[in-house]
Amino acid sequence: MINNTVIVLGGGPSGLMAACTAASLNKNVILIEKNKEIGKKLLITGGGRCNITNIANPDEMMKKTVTNGKFLYNALNSLNSQDLMEFIESKGVPLKVEEGGKVFPISNLARDVISLWETLLEHYKIQVIYGTTVKKIIVEDERIEGVELHNNKVIKGSSVIVATGGVSYPATGSTGDGYSLVEALGHHIVQPKPSLVPIAISEEWIKELMGISLEKVKITATTIKNKKISTEGPLIFTHFGLSGPTILEMSAYLNQYLIEKSVKLRIDLLPELSIENLEQFFLTAIKDSGNKIIRTTLNQLLPKNFIAKLLQVLNIDGELQMNQLTKKNRNLLQQTLKGMELTASGLRSIKEAIITSGGVSVKEINPKTMESKIIKGLYFCGEILDIDALTGGYNLQIAFSTGYLSGLNA
Numbered sequence: 001m002i003n004n005t006v007i008v009l010g011g012g013p014s015g016l017m018a019a020c021t022a023a024s025l026n027k028n029v030i031l032i033e034k035n036k037e038i039g040k041k042l043l044i045t046g047g048g049r050c051n052i053t054n055i056a057n058p059d060e061m062m063k064k065t066v067t068n069g070k071f072l073y074n075a076l077n078s079l080n081s082q083d084l085m086e087f088i089e090s091k092g093v094p095l096k097v098e099e100g101g102k103v104f105p106i107s108n109l110a111r112d113v114i115s116l117w118e119t120l121l122e123h124y125k126i127q128v129i130y131g132t133t134v135k136k137i138i139v140e141d142e143r144i145e146g147v148e149l150h151n152n153k154v155i156k157g158s159s160v161i162v163a164t165g166g167v168s169y170p171a172t173g174s175t176g177d178g179y180s181l182v183e184a185l186g187h188h189i190v191q192p193k194p195s196l197v198p199i200a201i202s203e204e205w206i207k208e209l210m211g212i213s214l215e216k217v218k219i220t221a222t223t224i225k226n227k228k229i230s231t232e233g234p235l236i237f238t239h240f241g242l243s244g245p246t247i248l249e250m251s252a253y254l255n256q257y258l259i260e261k262s263v264k265l266r267i268d269l270l271p272e273l274s275i276e277n278l279e280q281f282f283l284t285a286i287k288d289s290g291n292k293i294i295r296t297t298l299n300q301l302l303p304k305n306f307i308a309k310l311l312q313v314l315n316i317d318g319e320l321q322m323n324q325l326t327k328k329n330r331n332l333l334q335q336t337l338k339g340m341e342l343t344a345s346g347l348r349s350i351k352e353a354i355i356t357s358g359g360v361s362v363k364e365i366n367p368k369t370m371e372s373k374i375i376k377g378l379y380f381c382g383e384i385l386d387i388d389a390l391t392g393g394y395n396l397q398i399a400f401s402t403g404y405l406s407g408l409n410a
């Protein structure tokens, strides 16, 4: 029996999939979860609605993976998003596809996804040890022997799957415990960094715009290596700087640079309008509706509250008529609307990050099995790996696919 025992550390999406897959192959599975319940982070995904995957195919998913996408080739092809959707629906949770190919339970309840896993754990008679952490993974002659719990109890097993997640949203239980457990066995950890996280801005005046959101902007960052990175989408101004989908995406590309240095951002507030068309808009407004006030005219371009604050910040009297707008101020407005310059001074804390970038180096893991190249019988899955993707359901698919592959092989 002992030789057939798989010990899974962590009851998040990756660990749950790994445990149930191994159990479906008649392995004796023991799942150890630090919390008193499974899937604490899963429960808050997608704002409580759980964006469980994306209809994108494996190739597209790898492109949406910012770090080490290619490593996922085998995992994403052994359980792709169609397979995952069929699996979830066959277990009684109907799904729907929303904008951008994002998949959610029809009920809009992440709780339903948790219940599905609870039922499966019972179905496979998986022993779950709650409220316990592992002190040590026991290895003899470079082979797994089992684990030692914090209460000194030893559990014997032939394989250990480490699915303890990253370090973001630590209140959910993901506190990076897995890193030290496997570092002690010779694995290397790529420095964990926040990803999919808001960005702090140095310019103090940005606070004036707090609470305002814009539907579509284009942001271009220039890194110290003169590399240009662009993202497009909704933007939110906050008390510390910027947030919203386009900024979260930008953070995934900038985190490696922002750890050490600030980065210049250029925000095109009107990406659908060329510079020439914007100039034409001003010239026509001055010519044809010169007695209309500046503020009302600009309200045609962007939300009222934004325009009012922008005029204030630029020190332009918005109550003047369009024909009183000086050429200097017109140019200033045009330049700002097409290229507002800001300085990204850093990322917000890992506590606010949707995902951790960095983690166990994938160079030391066999992508076909998820097994460690250093210790026989040691497997990895989910966010503990040095892999991170953009928002859209990709990160959960990665957790489920790597969980599946590790469970198949453990």
Ligand SMILES: Cc1cc2nc3c(=O)[nH]c(=O)nc-3n(C[C@H](O)[C@H](O)[C@H](O)COP(=O)(O)OP(=O)(O)OC[C@H]3O[C@@H](n4cnc5c(N)ncnc54)[C@H](O)[C@@H]3O)c2cc1C
Binding pocket: 009, 010, 011, 012, 013, 014, 015, 032, 033, 034, 035, 038, 039, 040, 041, 042, 044, 045, 046, 047, 050, 051, 052, 053, 132, 133, 134, 163, 164, 165, 166, 168, 169, 172, 173, 174, 175, 176, 177, 178, 353, 354, 355, 381, 382, 383, 384, 392, 393, 394, 395, 396, 397, 399
């Ligand atoms: C607010 C928020 C919203 C998100 N929304 C989405 C979304 O809609 N779609 C999407 O694709 N992704 C989303 N994500 C990302 C997604 O939740 C993660 O990628 C995913 O949960 C990773 O799964 P995991 O199993 O690897 O790790 P986790 O979900 O972090 O699970 C790890 C588990 O291991 C346990 N654990 C930790 N240490 C130990 C230990 N020493 N012993 C025993 N157990 C331990 C933890 O308690 C935890 O239960 C979101 C993340 C956040 C924070």
